[in-house]
Amino acid sequence: MRAASEAEVVDIVRGAREHRRTLEILGGGTRRSFGRPTACDDTLDLSGLTGIVTYEPEELILTVKPGTPLDEIEALLAAKNQRLGFEPQDWRALLGSTGTPTIGGAICANADGPAAMRFGRARDHLLGFRAVNGFGEAYKAGGRVVKNVTGFDLPKLMCGAMGTLGPLTELTFRVFPKGPFKIFAAALSPDVLNKVAASPLEATALLHADGRAYVRLEGALAEKTAMLMRFGDFVEADALPGAVLPQPAAPEPPARARLTRAVKAAFDPLGLFNPGRLFEGL
Amino acid sequence: MHLDPVPIVSNVRRAQIVAALKALVPDGVVEDRAGLRAFDGDALSAYRQAPLVCVLPRTKEQVAAVLAFASEEGVPIVPRGAGTSLSGGALPRGDGILLGLGRMNRILGLDIENRSVTVEPGVTNLAITRAVEGHGFYYAPDPSSQIACTIGGNIAENSGGLHCLKYGLTTNNLLAVTLVTMDGDVVELARDDGGYDLLGVVAGSEGLLGVVVEAKVRILRKAPATRTLMAAFQSIPAAGQCVADIIAAGIVPAAMEFMDRRCIEAVEAYCAPGYPRGAEGVLVIDADGVQSEVDDAMARIASIARACGAAVREATDEAERARLWAGRKAAFPAMGRLAPDMLCMDGTIPRRRLPEVLARMGGMADECGLGFCNVFHAGDGNLHPLIIFDAMKEGELERAETFGADILRLCVEVGGVLTGEHGVGVEKRDLMGEMFSDADLAQQQRLKCAFDASGLLNPGKVFPTLSACVEQGHMHVKGGRVPYPHLPRF
Numbered sequence: 001m002r003a004a005s006e007a008e009v010v011d012i013v014r015g016a017r018e019h020r021r022t023l024e025i026l027g028g029g030t031r032r033s034f035g036r037p038t039a040c041d042d043t044l045d046l047s048g049l050t051g052i053v054t055y056e057p058e059e060l061i062l063t064v065k066p067g068t069p070l071d072e073i074e075a076l077l078a079a080k081n082q083r084l085g086f087e088p089q090d091w092r093a094l095l096g097s098t099g100t101p102t103i104g105g106a107i108c109a110n111a112d113g114p115a116a117m118r119f120g121r122a123r124d125h126l127l128g129f130r131a132v133n134g135f136g137e138a139y140k141a142g143g144r145v146v147k148n149v150t151g152f153d154l155p156k157l158m159c160g161a162m163g164t165l166g167p168l169t170e171l172t173f174r175v176f177p178k179g180p181f182k183i184f185a186a187a188l189s190p191d192v193l194n195k196v197a198a199s200p201l202e203a204t205a206l207l208h209a210d211g212r213a214y215v216r217l218e219g220a221l222a223e224k225t226a227m228l229m230r231f232g233d234f235v236e237a238d239a240l241p242g243a244v245l246p247q248p249a250a251p252e253p254p255a256r257a258r259l260t261r262a263v264k265a266a267f268d269p270l271g272l273f274n275p276g277r278l279f280e281g282l
Numbered sequence: 283m284h285l286d287p288v289p290i291v292s293n294v295r296r297a298q299i300v301a302a303l304k305a306l307v308p309d310g311v312v313e314d315r316a317g318l319r320a321f322d323g324d325a326l327s328a329y330r331q332a333p334l335v336c337v338l339p340r341t342k343e344q345v346a347a348v349l350a351f352a353s354e355e356g357v358p359i360v361p362r363g364a365g366t367s368l369s370g371g372a373l374p375r376g377d378g379i380l381l382g383l384g385r386m387n388r389i390l391g392l393d394i395e396n397r398s399v400t401v402e403p404g405v406t407n408l409a410i411t412r413a414v415e416g417h418g419f420y421y422a423p424d425p426s427s428q429i430a431c432t433i434g435g436n437i438a439e440n441s442g443g444l445h446c447l448k449y450g451l452t453t454n455n456l457l458a459v460t461l462v463t464m465d466g467d468v469v470e471l472a473r474d475d476g477g478y479d480l481l482g483v484v485a486g487s488e489g490l491l492g493v494v495v496e497a498k499v500r501i502l503r504k505a506p507a508t509r510t511l512m513a514a515f516q517s518i519p520a521a522g523q524c525v526a527d528i529i530a531a532g533i534v535p536a537a538m539e540f541m542d543r544r545c546i547e548a549v550e551a552y553c554a555p556g557y558p559r560g561a562e563g564v565l566v567i568d569a570d571g572v573q574s575e576v577d578d579a580m581a582r583i584a585s586i587a588r589a590c591g592a593a594v595r596e597a598t599d600e601a602e603r604a605r606l607w608a609g610r611k612a613a614f615p616a617m618g619r620l621a622p623d624m625l626c627m628d629g630t631i632p633r634r635r636l637p638e639v640l641a642r643m644g645g646m647a648d649e650c651g652l653g654f655c656n657v658f659h660a661g662d663g664n665l666h667p668l669i670i671f672d673a674m675k676e677g678e679l680e681r682a683e684t685f686g687a688d689i690l691r692l693c694v695e696v697g698g699v700l701t702g703e704h705g706v707g708v709e710k711r712d713l714m715g716e717m718f719s720d721a722d723l724a725q726q727q728r729l730k731c732a733f734d735a736s737g738l739l740n741p742g743k744v745f746p747t748l749s750a751c752v753e754q755g756h757m758h759v760k761g762g763r764v765p766y767p768h769l770p771r772f
Contacts, residue, residue: 058526059632059663081532121474123482124454139721145630146447147662147702149440149486150710150717151744152726153453156482165478177532191395198397200506200572220575227572249476255467256477262732263478267725278477 004048006130006138006169012044013167014136016272023272025163027067027102031109033095035162035248038277044167046104053170054144057082061127061144063172066104073103077175085176086122087113089243104168110160114205114216114240117197119176123159130170131158134268144172157263160249163274164282165267181218182225184234188213192232201227209241216240249278285708288376291334299357303337303379306347310338310385321362321380325427326370326709328623328679333360333374338382342460342468342495345381349493349739350466352379358738359464361489363404363435366427368626369707371439371488371743378741381493383434389413390496398457400498403434407441410499419501422449425703426614434494440486442703444537444610447661448570449502451703453485460496464734468495483729488705489740491733505570508536509580510603513592514561518542519637521563524590525660526634528567531586533579535661536570539610542640544655545617545668546609552616555609558593565592565660566606613657614668620653621670623679627686629693630702633663639696643667643689650685652678664702665693691716706744714746724749 003009016023024040026032027047046067053063057080064073070088077083088106092098105111112121119125128142141154157165181204186192192213193206201224205216214237217224228234252260257279264271264282276282303311312318313335323330334357339345352359358378365372374380387404394417399410407428410421424443425431431441436452437459449455458472461484469492471481484491515521521540528535541549541564546557557564565587569579584594597603618624631639640656647654653670667689671682690700690710694717700710714723723745730737731751 056632056634058530058634060529061632120450120454123479124450133725137721137724139719139725141722141725143630143699143717145632145663145698145702147442147451147630147659147664148699149442149451149703149705150700151706151714151723152491152729153440153483153486154726154729156453156479156485157729159479159482160476161478177534179532194395198395198503200503202571220572220578223572223574247476252477253470255463255469256471256480258467259463259469259480259733260477262735263480263729266728266732 001042002045002048006132009044009046009049009132009167009169010136010138013132013134013272016042017134017136017270020270022275025167025274027105028069028100030090030092030097030099030101031095031105031111033097034091034109034245036277036280038274040275046167047100047102049169052076060146060175061172062175063144063170064103066168066171067102070101070103070106078178081178082175083178084125084173085115085119086125087115088122089113091243091245094243094245103171107159107168107171108161108163110246113243114207117206118202118204121159123156125173126155126159126171127174128172129155129158129168131166131168133166134270134272138169142172146174162277164264164278166273179218180221181216182221183237183240184215184217184228185212185237186232186234187211189232195231196228199227199231205240207241214240251279285329288331291377296334299355299379300335302351303335303348306351307337307339307344310340312336312338321365321374321382323374324362324365324367324370324372326368326373326707328673329370329373329708331374331376333380334376334378336380336382338385340385342462345493345495346462346466346468348379348381349462349464352738353464353466353736356736356738358741360740361434361438361493363432363438364406364430366431366435367439367705367707368628369701369705369709371705371707372435373708375742383493384432386495394419397501398498399501400496401433402496403494404432407431407433407436410501414501415504418504420504421499422455422502423452426611433497433499437485437494437497438487438489439705440703442659442664444539444659446659447538448534448536453482455500456481456485456497457500458498459484459494461492462495463492464736464739488707488744490730490744492739505536507573507576508568508570508603509576509596510566510568510606511580511584511594511596512557512606513565513567513587513594514558515563515565515590515592517562518640520590520592521565522634522636524565524587524592525636527586527590528583529633531582533569533582535579535583536568537566538659538661539566540564540658540660541610541613542656545613545657548616548620548655549609549612552619553608553612555605555612557609566610610657613655617655617668617670621672623671623673623682625669625671625682625686626704627667627669627689628664628701628704629690629698630662630664631693631696631698633660635696636660639665639692642692646685646688650681652682652685654685659702662702663698687713708743711744712746714744
C-alpha cells in the first residue's frame with residue numbers, strides 16, 4: 001500500500017489496526033536486507049511521501065518528508081554550502097540493493113557517516129518529527145528550533161528504531177555549514193587516530209581501513225595540515241574508505257529488554273509495525 | 283499558577299515511611315521541620331513546599347532500595363540535585379519523599395585518552411571541568427548555574443548554556459548513564475548500544491523516567507585560541523540581520539549573546555562592562571578554534587557587523603575579554619537588584635523573528651507595567667526575558683506570570699518552543715497545550731508509562747494532567763495491587 005500523504009498513512013494504519021494486519025514500512029527499500037528480516041501481511045510504502053517542506057538556511061533548519069531522496073537533500077543543502085552533519089550514507093553498494101535511498105530510511109537504520117564522530121549521529125540532528133502511532137493517531141514531537149527541551153525528546157527514539165515505532169511522515173533537522181576540506185592518509189600506527197581525536201584539529205572524519213589511517217580536515221586547512229603532520233607522515237588522499245555497515249543490535253539484558261518492550265508497546269501496542277525487524281519477538 | 287492541593291498523610295503513615303527509609307539509608311534521613319526547610323523548593327523561588335521526608339543516599343544500591351520501597355508503598359518520589367531548576371523541576375511534594383542526590387558526588391574515573399569522565403550524579407557541572415582542565419580538556423555544556431548545579435540535574439533538564447550552538451546541549455555530550463527505574467531496576471544505557479535510544483530519551487526527561495545514579499560524559503580539548511568582540515547596534519532589526527548574516531556566512535561562533543537596551547542599562551549600572559549606553563542592543567561574540575581559523579572568523583564577523591551598521595570593539599587581551607563577558611554574565615544579578623523578585627523565562631524562537639518578538643514583548647511589558655529586559659542566546663534563538671516584580675505587592679506575581687506565559691505563547695506562535703533549556707517543570711506545564719495537541723501529549727505520556735507505570739516518579743511536573751497509565755493502554759500490576767485503586771474499572 002502506497003501513501004502519498006499523512007492522512008493516507010493514518011487511514012492505512014487504522015485499517016491495519018482494525019484487521020490486525022502487520023505492516024512492513026518501506027522507503028526506497030535500499031536497506032531492506034540490513035538487520036533482522038520481518039515477515040508482514042502488507043507493506044506501507046512511504047516513497048511517495050516526498051518533498052522539502054521548508055528549508056531556512058539562515059536558521060540552519062530543514063524540514064522534509066521521509067521519502068525524499070538523500071541526493072535531493074544533499075544537492076539542496078550544498079547549493080547553500082550546508083549539509084546534514086551526520087552525513088547519511090547510501091548502502092546500496094554494501095547491500096547489493098537497488099532503488100533510491102531516502103532520508104527516512106537513513107534515520108530508521110541510523111545510517112550515518114564519518115562526520116558523525118565530530119557532529120554527532122543522526123539522533124543529534126533530528127530536532128522534530130511527525131509520525132503515526134499504532135493507535136492510528138498522527139502526532140508530532142520535538143520542534144523546529146535547534147534548542148528545545150519542551151517535553152520528552154522522542155526524536156531520539158526514532159533514530160535507529162528500524163521503523164518499529166511507526167511510520168514517520170515529516171522530519172526536521174538542524175543543518176551545518178560546509179566548507180572546503182582535505183583528506184589525508186598515513187600508515188596506521190597505534191593510537192594515531194586517538195591522538196588526532198584528542199587534538200584541537202576537530203577532524204570531520206577519522207577512519208582506518210587496510211592498515212591506513214584516514215583523517216578529513218575542514219577550515220583553516222594550512223594551519224591544521226601542519227598540525228596533523230606532527231601525528232604521522234600523512235599525505236593527501238582522494239577519498240575516504242567506503243561506508244561500513246553498523247553492527248545490528250545485540251540482544252539486551254533482561255531489565256533493559258523489559259524497558260524496550262514497554263517502549264514499543266507505548267507506540268505500537270498491537271505490534272503492527274515491522275515486527276521482529278529490530279529484535280526477535282518485538 | 284495553580285498548584286495541586288497538598289494531600290494529607292497521617293502521622294502514623296509518615297512515621298512508618300521515615301522508619302523504613304532509616305533502615306535503608308541509616309545516616310541520610312532528614313525528618314525535622316527545620317532540616318526539611320532546606321529542601322522546600324528550587325530556583326523557581328515563588329513556590330515552596332516542604333517534602334514529607336528527605337532521604338540522602340550515598341550509593342546507587344541505596345537509591346534502588348529507596349525507589350523499590352516507594353514503589354511498593356505507593357509513595358511519590360521527587361529527585362533533586364542542587365535545586366537550581368528555574369522551572370520547579372525539583373519542587374517537593376507534601377506527600378512524597380524528596381530524593382536528594384547531592385551526597386553522591388564522587389568523580390569515579392577519568393579516561394583522558396578516550397575523552398570521557400564518569401561521575402556520580404551529585405558532581406557539579408564545573409567540577410567536571412576542574413577535574414580535567416589540567417589535561418587541557420573541559421566539559422562543554424555550561425549553564426549559568428554551573429558552579430552549583432549537578433550533572434544529574436543537567437541530564438534531567440538537558441541543560442544548555444552559552445556554547446550550545448557549536449558544542450550542543452547536555453544530551454549531545456552524554457555518553458552513558460546508569461538509571462534506576464521507579465521499580466528499583468538498575469539499567470545501563472549508552473550511546474550506540476543498539477536498540478532504542480533510551481539514553482536519548484532519558485536526557486531531558488525532567489526526572490519522570492528514572493533516576494540517574496552514574497553518568498559518563500564527553501570532554502573536549504580546550505580550543506587553542508579564543509577571541510571576543512562586541513558589536514553595538516542602533517536598532518534591533520540591524521542586530522537581527524547581523525546574526526542572520528553571520529550564520530548564513532557559514533560561521534559557527536562559539537557563543538553569540540544579545541542584550542537589549544534595558545539589559546545594557548542594568549548591567550552598566552551594576553558592573554560597567556563598557557557597553558555603549560544608548561545602544562538598542564549589543565552582541566557579544568566568541569570565536570574559538572585554531573589561531574588562523576579564529577582570526578579569519580573574527581575578521582569576517584567584524585566586517586558583517588559593520589555592514590549592519592554596528593560599532594565594533596574587539597577585546598585585545600584576556601582582561602578585556604573577561605570584561606565584555608562580565609556584563610552578560612551579570613545580567614541576572616543586575617536585573618535582580620532592581621526589584622525583590624524576578625522571573626527568568628526561556629523560550630526559543632526562529633532567529634529571524636527576533637525584531638518582531640522583541641517589539642511585541644515591549645508592548646506587553648508596557649501593558650502590564652512591570653520591568654523587564656531581554657538576554658538572548660542569539661546563536662540558537664533561545665530568549666531569556668527577565669521580568670522583575672515585587673511579590674509582596676498585591677497581584678504582581680500573577681501579573682508577572684501572566685506576562686511570562688504570554689511571552690511563551692508568542693514564542694510558540696512564531697514557530698518556536700516553550701522552553702529552550704530550563705525545562706517545563708511545574709512552571710510551564712499548563713502551557714504544554716499551546717505547543718502540543720492532545721495526541722502529541724498522549725504519546726509522551728505513554729512513554730512515561732513505559733518507564734514508570736505507577737506514575738510515582740516526580741508527579742505533577744511537565745504534563746498539565748497526568749492521566750493514569752491504564753487510560754493509555756497500560757495496566758501495571760505490582761505485588762498484586764493495581765495502581766490508582768480509586769479509579770473505577772470497566
